[in-house]
Amino acid sequence: MTGLMVNICLLALLVVIVVMVMRTHRLFAVVVLSGAYSLICAVIFVNLDAVDVAFTEAAVGAGISTVLFLAAMAVLPGTEKQPPRAHTLTSNLAGLVIVVIVGGVLMLAAFDLPAVGDPNAPAQVHVAPRYLVESDEVLHIPNVVTTVLASYRGFDTLGETIVVFTAGLGVFLLLCGATRTARRRMARPEQDQGSGPYEG
């Protein structure tokens, strides 16, 4: 019962944060609020006993993402650009109808989902029992998440690592190529004035 109340409070907080993100146009506030959103998600994951996921969410979502967004904000204007024309009543209504229909369908579908933690759910009876038993008793690795991630699903993790590698390399090549051109562009007028800290 306490767990349910805690979850309801946390989910209500998430809704409040989302509304605040939607209503503000200051990017700094949006970045900090999305960090708070991730942190509350991490607390919810802890409440669901998914400690590894919570750890990742807290470190990546609340920590590094916020810092990276702030670093990206250094090159962005502080406020969001206003849309060219204000939303009309009809466009708002159409959006509301679509959201209500999709939300209703999703809630209908959610009734068919197994209950949280149901041991007879299809996801729990396929290969999970073998992993749970084998990881601790045969391999002596108590954290099943690590065994699944690195051993049973080693191919997937290799793919994930390559995705992270490729994404980092792509961003680096794009942005640092731009830096060099930008610096050259920046350096030229400064050289004309005789004080260029960024030449060469």
Next chain:
Amino acid sequence: MKDNVILRVAAKILFAPIIVFGLYVQFHGDYGPGGGFQAGVIIAAAFILHALVFGLEAGRRLFPLWLNIWLLAAGVLIYGAVGVASMGLNGLFLDYNVLAASPAAGQHVGIILVEFGVGLTVTTVMLLLFHAFAGFSPNAFAEDDIVEGALAQDDIGKGAPDAADGEARQ
């Protein structure tokens, strides 16, 4: 931020413990929550904290770009090499059972090596992203930190709070 004594001292005190905690998460992933992804982010956070407090240039001197790029590739290569090594020992690709005398010990060795590769790649990717974004503008981090810069931009940009704007539009 270089002139702020409290931040400088706090960053100096925190730097080593953050890295030790990252290594703990990295190599204790078999027994507790954690693993390569989380540890990589935590270790990257230590270097990013250093760069935020002492400036981007100091951060680049501490962790040079060439080393970053090499370690970025090394992480993926370590992961792949474990798979190739297990193939060389008459196993399947990424079949850790053959890496040591007993299958259980082989799994331990394989998982530790693979997680190390993941951690290396994640650390360097996070650092690379941070330096790419923060160093994108030649003036970023030149004088003060991004947070103060963003706040100052906000104050200059729009004096009126945005809530009033939103209500006016509706």
